[in-house]
Amino acid sequence: MSNPSDGSWRSAVIYQVYIRSFADGDGDGVGDIAGLRSRLPYLADLGVDAIWINPWYPSPLADGGYDVADYRDIHPAFGTLDDAERLITEAHDLGLRVILDIVPNHTSDQHVWFQQALAAAPGSPERERYVFRDGQGEDGSLPPNDWHAAFGGPAWSRTPDGQWYLHLFAPEQPDLNWDNPEVRAVFESILRFWFDLGVDGFRIDVAHGMVKDPALPDLGLPEFRVLAEEGQDHPHWDRDGIHGIFRSWRAIADSYAGRRLFVAEAHVRPGRLADYLRPDELHTAFNFDFLKCPLEADELREVIDRSMSDLAAVGAPATWVLSNHDETRHVTRYGRAYTGVTAPLRNRHQPTDLALGTRRARAAALLMLALPGGAYIYQGEELGLYEVEDLPEEVLQDPTWERSGHTLRGRDGCRVPLPWSGDTPPFGFGPPGSTPWLPQPRDWKAYTAEANQADPASMLHLYRSALSLRRAHAGLSGEEFRWLDGPQGTLLFERGHGLLCAVNLSHRSVRLPEACSPLIASGPLDKDGLLPSDTTVWLRRD
Template sequence: MSTTPDSWWRSAVIYQVYIRSFADADGDGTGDLAGLRSRLPYLADLGIDAIWITPWYPSPLADGGYDVADYRDIHPAYGTIDQARQSIAEAHALGLRVILDIVPNHTSDQHTWFKEALAAGPGSPERDRYVFRDGKGEDGSEPPNDWHAAFGGPTWTRTADGQWYLHLFAPEQPDLNWDNPEVRAEFESILRFWFDLGVDGFRIDVAHGMAKDPALPDLGLPEFSVIAHEDRPNHPHWDRDGVHDIFRGWRAIADSYPDPRVFVAEAHVRPGRLARYLRPDELHTAFNFDFLKCPLQADELRTVIDRSITDLAAVGAPATWVLSNHDETRHVTRYGRAHTGVTAPLRDHTQPCDLDLGTRRARAAALLMLALPGGAYIYQGEELGLPEVEDLPDDVLQDPTWERSGHTARGRDGCRVPLPWSGDTPPFGFGPPGSTPWLPQPENWKSYTAEANQADPASMLHLYRDALRLRRTAPALSGEDFRWLDSPDGTLLFERGHGLLCAVNLSHRPMALPEAHDLLLASGPLDQDGLLPPDTTVWLRTA
C-alpha cells in the first residue's frame, strides 16, 4: 500500500521526547518547551517524521507526569499553553508532526475530580467518576480484592470515610470509571481541545486497562505478577472488550478533522489480540512490545516479525517496531548481556554487561528495525548510542517502583537520565553551564554527546541519519512489500520492494552475502573476505 499524506502514519518514524530529560532552556534542571524548540532543527535533520511528547500537563510528578492533574494545560516547569502552540507550529514548519501522550486510565490524586470525589462521600456522582468500593470484613478494613499494583503493593487505598479506591499503578493515580458517561464525554472534549490546537495524534497510555470487570473478582496471584499475567484469558482489568467501544468513539472524532488525526495504542496484550485494537474503525497503530522484548536471536525475531505483519495485515494495519522506550532498559545495555530480551524491566540487573558488544548489536538492530515495513519508534538518545545508567545513587531515584517495592526494584530512572548534547562535563549542554539536571549524568557521557557523535563519521548518530535518509529516498523502502529469502541458521535475509536486501548476522560465524550487489549501508565493517561478521547488518541493492 502506498503512503499518502493522510496515511503518513503507516510508515512514519516517530521520535519519543521524554520532555523532562530532553533539553533545559532555563537552567532549573528540568527539560522544557523552550529547550525542545531549540532542538527541533536537530530532530528534523535526523530525518524523522514526527515527535511523540510524553505528558507535558500539570502534574505532581508522582509517576513522571503520568499522573495528570489538568489535561488542558502545561506543567509550569515546562512552559505555557502559548509555548505549546508555538512548539507545534515550529515543528510543523520543519515538516514534523506532533503526537501527545494521553493518560485515560487514571488521573492524579490532585485532579479536581478526585478532590471532589473525596469531599462528596460514598454513593455520590463525584465518586462514580472513579472506582470506589466498600472493603471486605465486618468493618470493611480489608481491600475489596487481591489485585496488586504495577509499582508494588495492593491496588487499593482506603479513604478517611472508610471506602477504598482503585489504582492499578501508584496510590497517587486513581483509576477512572469508564462506565461513567461523564468520563467518556470529558475525554472526548480533551481530544478535541488538543486537536484544535494542531496536535496530529495521541499515544494512548495503558490503552488495554481502561475497562474493568464490575464484579472485581480476585486474581489469586502473588505480588508483582500484575504485568507478567497480562496474558491471562478474561483478565478482570486488562484487555477487556469494553475498551473497543471507547476507541470507536475516539476514531470518529479523529476522522472528523480535514487532516485526520491518528492514535497509537500502548496495549500489552496476548498474541493475536493486538489486531482487535487496530480494526478500521478503531485505532491506527500500536506499539510492538513483542519486538521490543524479543531476544536478539534470528529464529525468535523472525517469528515475531512474521506474526506482527500477518496479524495486523488481517485488519489492514501496519506493524510498528521499537527497540527502547522510557519504561525499559536501554537496548545498548540489554544487548550487552547474555540474555538480550526484556525479562523484568523494573528489577535490578546482576549480569555483567559488555557495552562494546551491546553497541555493536544495537547498530545491527537499528538497521534491521528501519528496514522492516511499517512504522518505527526511536527513543531519545538511542541515536547517540546511550546505555542505561545502572549506578544512579539511591537517594536520587524518583520512580515510584523504588519506594513501592521496598527498595528492591530500582525502576526506570536509568533510561530517563537527561540527554548529553555538547561539552566535556555535566550538564553536557542539557542545560546552561552550572545547572544541575534532575537526574545526574555520568561523567563518561562526554563521548556520547550529540556534538561528539556529529564529529565522528562512524558514530551511531551518522548511522541513524544515513538509514533514515535511505528509508525516505529509496523507493523499495517506501511500500510494504516484504519477502524472506533463504539464509544460514542464526541469520536473517529479506527483500524490500524490488532489489533491496537486508542481511542480519546474529550467528557466531561470518555470513556470505548474495553475489552481484552494491553495499548501501552497514552497521559495521565487513571482514577482509567481504563476509558479514557476527552482530552486523547490511542493506544491499542487487545488480
C-alpha cells in the first residue's frame, strides 16, 4: 500500500493479524513478532497491501491485549521494540504497510496511571485521568448509575476507599476521562511515538465510546448494548465531543510525509458513520452493517447502497469486512440457516453445514473484493477456517466466560492459532512439540496453508487469484460502480468499463449475462454455463 497521500489507501486490502495466534517463533505456544516476520513473504505473496496488528503492547491479557499497561513498548511474549522496528522495515521492503491497534477508551488496571489513581485520594489529579465517582445510597454502596459492562455485570467497580470507577468492558479495563487535557496530550504523544518508528496508521478501538456525558445519567436498560437507540442522546456512545479529538489526531497524521491512515472501530447507527470520516477526521471505518448482514441479495444490496451513499457525502470510501477477532468466523455463520451474525458471545444454537458455509464464504469473498473501496481479511479466512465451537471449557480465556458465570463462551473460537503445515498440531504454528495457547482441531490438517497451496481449487488460491486480478484489472482500480438488472435473488453490478460481478444467492441456477467471459468464479459453473446457487463470478465483457 502506498502512502495515503496518493489515495491508494481508499482501495487497500488489509490483512488482520491477531498476533497471539498467527505464528509462534520461539515455541512458547504464543504467536509473536518473530513468527510474524517469518511469514511476511506469505502475506506479500497473498497480495494484500497492509497488515493490521492487534495490540502487541505490555498487558496482563485480561482481554487479549486490549487492556494496555504501556502504550510505548512491546509485550515480552511478543518480542521487543527492536523486533518491532525490524518488522516494520521488512514489511515495507516487501511493499506491506503496518497498521497498529490503539486502545484509547481504557487502559489496563495495571497501567501506572491507574495504580497512581488507586493510591491517590478522591478528587486528586491522578483520579481525574479516569472516571471516578462516589456511589449512591446513604453509605455510597450502590454504583453511581445503572450502566452495564460489555462482558457482563455492572460497569462500575468499587475501590477500597469507597469510590467507584467506570469500566465499560472488564473491571481490569478502567475507562479514561477524555475531558482531561492530560489524557489528550499523552495520546497525541503516543501517536507520534509510533509514527516516528515508521508505523503507517492506526485502527482505533471503541472509537465511538471515548467521550461520556459528565452527568453520567442512568440509561434505564436491562443489559449492555453496543449501539445507541434511534434518536437517543446516549451518555457514552457516539457523542459529538469525540470529533474534536479525531480532528486533532488527523492533524498529527497529516503532519507526516505522505500522511498516515486511521480506521475507526465505530459501532453507530446508520447514517452516523460518515461523521467520523469527514475530510478533517478519520480516513476509513469498519463496515459492521456489511459484516452483520445476512447473505441475502435484497439485504446486501440495501447495505451496499447505504454504505456507499452515506460515505460519498463526505468523500470517504467504504470498507468491507466478513470476519474479525470479535465475531464468529463467516464459514460457520454462512453454514447456518440464518447467515447474519449471531453474536459470538452467545452459545451456539444451530448446527453448521460446513460444505454450505464454505461455498457461501467463497462467494462472499469474491463479492467483497469486487466492491469499490477497501477490504479487510481476517487471518485464516483465506484458508477457509471455521469457528472452533467445542474448545474445552478449561482453556477458555475470553473475559465473557467468567463474567457471565460460565454461560457465554466468548470469542476464543475465532482466535485459535493458525495451521501452517503438517498433519498434527501445532501444524507449523510453532516448532514441533510446542503447545499452542488454544488447541487446534485435528481435522485442520486439511486447512493448513501447505494443504491449501497443494490444491488449485482451494480457498487460498481463490484469494490469491482474486487479489491479483483486483490489482491488475483497470475496472477494479477506481470507484465507478453501477447496478445492473438481474434475476430475483441475485446481485449484478459493473465496475469501470467491462468488468461485471454476478452473485447468485437464490435457490436455482441462473443464466449469466450474454457476451461475457468468466475471469474467476467462486465455484464451478454448470455445464451449460449457468451460475449455480451460492456462487459468484467475475466476468469480462467480450
